[in-house]
Amino acid sequence: MAVLSKAGVGQILELVQNHSREYLEQADTKPVRAELGVPELRTLMPSILEQESMRALDVVNQLAELGEMGTLRTVGPRYFGFVNGGALPAALGADLLAVAWDQNAALAAMSPIASVSEDIAARWLLQLLKLPQHACVGFVTGAQGASTTCLAVARHHLLAQHGWDVEDKGLFGAPRITTIVGAERHATIDTALRYNGLGKPARVVAADDQGRLIVADLKSALCEYEGPVIVCAQTGNVNTGAYDPIPEIASLCKAHNAWLHIDGAFGLWAAASKEYTHLCRGVEQADSWAVDGHKWLNVPYDSAYAITAHPQSHLATFGSTASYYIMGGTDAPRDSMNLVPEASRRARGLATWAAIRSLGRQGVDDLVSGCCSMARLFATLLAQEQGVEILNEVVINQVLVRFGDSDTHTQAVIQAVQEEGTCWAGGSTWQGKAVMRISVSNWSTRKTDVERSVDVMLKLHRMLGNVR
Numbered sequence: 023m024a025v026l027s028k029a030g031v032g033q034i035l036e037l038v039q040n041h042s043r044e045y046l047e048q049a050d051t052k053p054v055r056a057e058l059g060v061p062e063l064r065t066l067m068p069s070i071l072e073q074e075s076m077r078a079l080d081v082v083n084q085l086a087e088l089g090e091m092g093t094l095r096t097v098g099p100r101y102f103g104f105v106n107g108g109a110l111p112a113a114l115g116a117d118l119l120a121v122a123w124d125q126n127a128a129l130a131a132m133s134p135i136a137s138v139s140e141d142i143a144a145r146w147l148l149q150l151l152k153l154p155q156h157a158c159v160g161f162v163t164g165a166q167g168a169s170t171t172c173l174a175v176a177r178h179h180l181l182a183q184h185g186w187d188v189e190d191k192g193l194f195g196a197p198r199i200t201t202i203v204g205a206e207r208h209a210t211i212d213t214a215l216r217y218n219g220l221g222k223p224a225r226v227v228a229a230d231d232q233g234r235l236i237v238a239d240l241k242s243a244l245c246e247y248e249g250p251v252i253v254c255a256q257t258g259n260v261n262t263g264a265y266d267p268i269p270e271i272a273s274l275c276k277a278h279n280a281w282l283h284i285d286g287a288f289g290l291w292a293a294a295s296k297e298y299t300h301l302c303r304g305v306e307q308a309d310s311w312a313v314d315g316h317k318w319l320n321v322p323y324d325s326a327y328a329i330t331a332h333p334q335s336h337l338a339t340f341g342s343t344a345s346y347y348i349m350g351g352t353d354a355p356r357d358s359m360n361l362v363p364e365a366s367r368r369a370r371g372l373a374t375w376a377a378i379r380s381l382g383r384q385g386v387d388d389l390v391s392g393c394c395s396m397a398r399l400f401a402t403l404l405a406q407e408q409g410v411e412i413l414n415e416v417v418i419n420q421v422l423v424r425f426g427d428s429d430t431h432t433q434a435v436i437q438a439v440q441e442e443g444t445c446w447a448g449g450s451t452w453q454g455k456a457v458m459r460i461s462v463s464n465w466s467t468r469k470t471d472v473e474r475s476v477d478v479m480l481k482l483h484r485m486l487g488n489v490r
């Protein structure tokens with residue numbers, strides 16, 4: 023091919039290395055906000071489909087220059103937006119190798135290293151998260167993908183118990199599955215139910231002031247329904263970080279033979295920390311769990327785990343075959359496409375293996391507890407200022423801050439903080455009130471990062487006054 027010689031590959035790698043190194047080294051010094059927004063990039067990014075080719079080096083150079091200005095520095099220590107993790111160095115390296123090797127993780131026959139690293143990483147995940155060791159782990163893109171995958175397994179499992187083969191007959195005419203969720207569930211639970219043909223939740227159970235599902239309400243809901251039931255609970259509310267009372271929920275689900283799914287996108291990682299593991303008490307009794315790697319484990323995007331306690335149902339839901347697939351064998355390798363909705367996909371398990379290998383048990387514990395103590399520091403420092411209120415119980419890494427008890431003022435502070443660039447935090451609404459949402463999810467955030475960020479937040483709060 024004219025566009026790329028073998029020598030060209032070496033130059034590309036060198037160029038990418040230089041750009042990436044500079045970018046990462048500046049994560050702590052450059053503004054966190056993006057310097058170019060969507061309108062600017064629409065103008066600057068070449069958008070005409072040319073007839074002629076372009077040198078690969080020039081393509082990558084152009085992209086790197088635009089991307090360095092068109093990205094938020096989410097990899098840095100003062101990005102507190104959404105619940106976005108950073109990228110641990112070992113995980114970053116592993117992901118780069120996965121791309122350089124261009125491995126397809128669908129079948130062990132295509133990529134032995136993808137198959138074996140996922141197998142090992144799956145076992146490590148179950149140990150760290152204190153889940154049943156026989157559980158089945160699929161490597162997917164994010165928590166939404168994980169919940170969708172888990173609920174597909176739930177659908178198969180429950181309908182099979184009621185004598186209906188959903189893989190054979192589909193959903194038309196099937197026994198109705200009742201779905202019960204908490205009022206403060208994450209939006210992706212609804213999406214996952216919808217993707218599985220289960221429609222809107224049949225019943226929304228009330229939540230308390232921290233977003234925890236109220237057990238008494240769940241109990242009466244469960245008594246109203248017969249037939250197959252799925253209950254979706256969560257460990258780690260996206261705003262407050264609060265945990266549903268899982269032991270009580272799990273025993274109710276057992277008594278009613280309901281499938282319990284836990285959305286633990288980031289909060290399930292508390293199980294890996296000695297100080298916070300109590301928050302996850304009882305999680306091992308659930309039937310399925312959705313957990314992200316790209317949030318608290320600090321594996322690069324995209325990475326999550328769809329875990330179920332029912333390997334046979336899991337395989338029955340996703341297993342597929344074709345005359346040209348090479349599958350199984352005497353030593354039963356992991357053919358990943360049998361555990362997730364995708365067939366071909368990148369070898370994202372390598373980064374999880376590398377992240378856990380580099381941290382070790384203690385490192386994962388330190389990562390979780392370190393972020394939590396930085397969140398507490400945020401809350402303590404901010405609460406000392408007059409007119410600044412912390413609206414949640416800071417149980418893990420999430421802090422909800424309200425400035426001047428005013429929606430307008432809080433929103434103005436959030437916008438000013440984002441524009442100033444020292445740090446970045448987003449907004450949300452909690453119980454009808456506008457709040458700044460701080461999520462400490464990056465391995466590299468230190469005390470000085472929190473102090474610098476608080477200084478800027480308070481300076482802007484004072485400067486903007488209390489505009490009601």
Ligand SMILES: Cc1ncc(COP(=O)(O)O)c(C=O)c1O
Pocket residue numbers: 104105163164165166167208210256258259260285286287288314326
């Ligand atoms: C509790 C919870 N569930 C699900 C999600 C969705 O995760 P993802 O974007 O990885 O699909 C999030 C994202 O923040 C979350 O906090």
